[in-house]
Amino acid sequence: MKHKIITLISQIIANLFMIMFSITCIFPLVWMLYSSMKTQQEFSLDIISLPKVLHFDNFIAAIKVGKMHMFFGNSLFNSVISVILIILIGFIVAYFLSRYNFKLRNAVYVLFLFGMLVPVHSLLIPLFIQFKVLHLLDQRFTLIFPYVAFGLPMAVFLFESFIKSTPVEIEEAAYLDGGSTSTIIFKIVMPVCRPVISTILILSFLNSWNEFPFSLILLRKQSLKTIPIGLSNFNGQYTVNYPQLMAAMVIAVLPVIIIYLLFSKRVIEGMTAGSVKG
Template identity: 35%
Template sequence: MKTGVGVRSLQYVFAYLFALVATYPIVLMIVSSFKTNVEIFSNPLSLPRSFSLETYRKLWEAVPFGHFFWNSIVVSVASVVLIALVSAMAAYYLARFSFRWTGVLYFFFLIGLMIPIKLGIVPLFMLMKKLGLLNSLWSLIVIYTASGIPISVFILTGFFRTLPVELEEAARIDGCSHFQILWRVLLPLIRPALGTVVIINFISAWNDFFFPLIFIQEETLKTIPVGMMVLFGEYETDWSLLFAGLTLSALPMIVVFLLASRQFMEGLTAGAVK
């Protein structure tokens, strides 16, 4: 009994140490956003002499951060919504309907996991040019949706296959259509998988630097990762403004993770314990 208590205490110690190491950079970033450049270089690990929002006010004056923030929100939310809708319907079809081409279709989605989308940047650029989507947020939404569907279908298909077929048969007897079964019966049961899909794709779209750099040229249409590059000067960098921008850009990801963290953890551990 004492051995079990000692092992559990040791586990808690390691868990708290890991949490401290993981959260320390975030805390340091937030604290540094209230400092001046002189304070950051002279006392990088200390608390600021005074907590003031002056740095954040300067940030909004130095760059159009409001545009960057709104563009990132629009692109990330629209991409996640489209990915969740399309992937849920595709995964439901692959998990519940057996035709000759079901295996081939499922393998087609798996290919999207094997081949990095960045390898096709030149064809993608030409495609967006022909569609008239260059220098438009729609180009990013389309690319993020296409790149996020394969892994989302892979995750959701596995969850749909774990659900008992009897639930659908009972709903069909009550007069539900296939879409009503999916929307009213199955989707509430796979919330852990949906939470996993939402967090993975939101973070991927929010933090992406490559595609906005290629497809967006107008300053007011840039997302946060590309827009923040303005703060890096050729000879000097205002690190207080940079930390303030990073703090604001991290808030939506923290909020999304807090809202969907329970479903995310259940999705990661689903099937591990019978």
Template identity: 40%
Template structure:
């Protein structure tokens, strides 16, 4: 039986629902308040970076009475932040590249190849997510001291990569399982081997989740203080978090220079996030959409 004209009109013109508009406004207001609370610490850091010490205490939440742009240049010079930023960049980029390459390859093998101990191997990798990272500082220090690796870039790069591999493999496996196997079969029919399938098909398709892994790893490596403090002794190899500690001692803290240095340190993080934000959002939701 075909629907009548009145039935079609009722379906096309549903009854008004006056509660939807207020609910939408409340949702937008809630999102606005959440964004304001999230961005306020960044705003506070920026305005504090241009205050004098006296202004920092007298007007903690207000705009600077006089903008002290010299805080940035003084913090850069006194903290030797140019060298520290270079060291942090070398360590972070090397660790991120190793994490992405090894994590993607391991996830590809575990998600696409069936072998007897695959479940055990997955469990061992994921077990790394449960290990308290800082509880390994003493054993790692003793081990690196015996093999002569202390006070080198590798004393940071290798532990960073090892502890980040668990989350990288976990995210990549979840994403790769949503990719249809027919895509790989079609590529193999065209003459690609396993390496060709990975390099030409899987890796490009995984760029959203790789971007997510990249930003998570970058934030962890760039902001790490404890590993750098324990494993690095040379001033020439100090990273950015170590240079920030120079403005505070047992007798007091120069808040003007500290905030200026933190402002410098946070700029690369913001830039990296702005570059990868679209891919990060895709990586967060792609698995649920495809599955």
């Protein structure tokens, strides 16, 4: 009886701790949402209290004055194209690394793994000089190159681990039935990798959507800037219109929340895939 009481108390304490932890994670999003509907005066008087009247003018100002629609479109273009290329190239490279033993196979694999260890910020100046020499600055596709380059190592690592754990017999049967290599790769193996694809999609999209340094250094045209740079425009020299900034942040975070809700069930499955070999 005493053991059951101790177990019950420990469960209650653990649940209370998790509830408090969940509240601390959710409250900033809720606070940002209702703060975006306050006036500047209401926010200055009390940053925690709820708004007396919901003001949607901040969203209109964020779009018209802050040009959030332009930054939103640029970030969406760069993120979507980068994610597609990361998934496609990463999957093809990982398939050949996991299924074929060629001379430089280990060297190529180690090279991709090494890419996960290189600090992004240490390459800002070399990349800027290289892009300047190649006349790649201030182009619509400028940011796609570094996004794909830094997203590929993680994609190759996850794809390679998962593909290596899947049975080869399925592919051999398809070969015997007359299937081509491209058919086997894209119609048989790729659908099996859906959990990993979901994981890479979310992680790559988050990295591209929230990326700041490359957008700041490699782009000078205001018409090509992305969401993180656009948010910095709401900071004035002496004052900050926080309700408008909160409205812009709500606009910026919506795609991330939507994508995470759509694919979150497969994230853990994709991250742990291949860790236990069958």
